[in-house]
Amino acid sequence: MEPRRNEIDDMIVHEKMQAALEYQNEAWADGMADGIEPEIIADAAIALAMRETIRIHGENGAEAMLESLRARMLAGEFSPARIVQ
Secondary structure, three states: OOOHHHHHHHHHHHHHHHHHHHHHHHHHHHHHHHOOHHHHHHHHHHHHHHHHHHHHHHHHHHHHHHHHHHHHHHOOOOOOOOOOO
């Protein structure tokens, strides 16, 4: 059975997300190697992400994203101890 269009789109988004995470991990490692504290790297990453989100989706869209992230955080999605299966 051939994948449907939405399934293909989902797979493409997933692959792009994986690639973006790899780029972020490399940037993080480079910053750490240059002696930048992880808290500063994290703050800079969040600030840049918020600026881009507001530029693309406006303040209401950014607020909705923050609400979604809050719910995901409270559900433990970003916990370092979380095991993904």
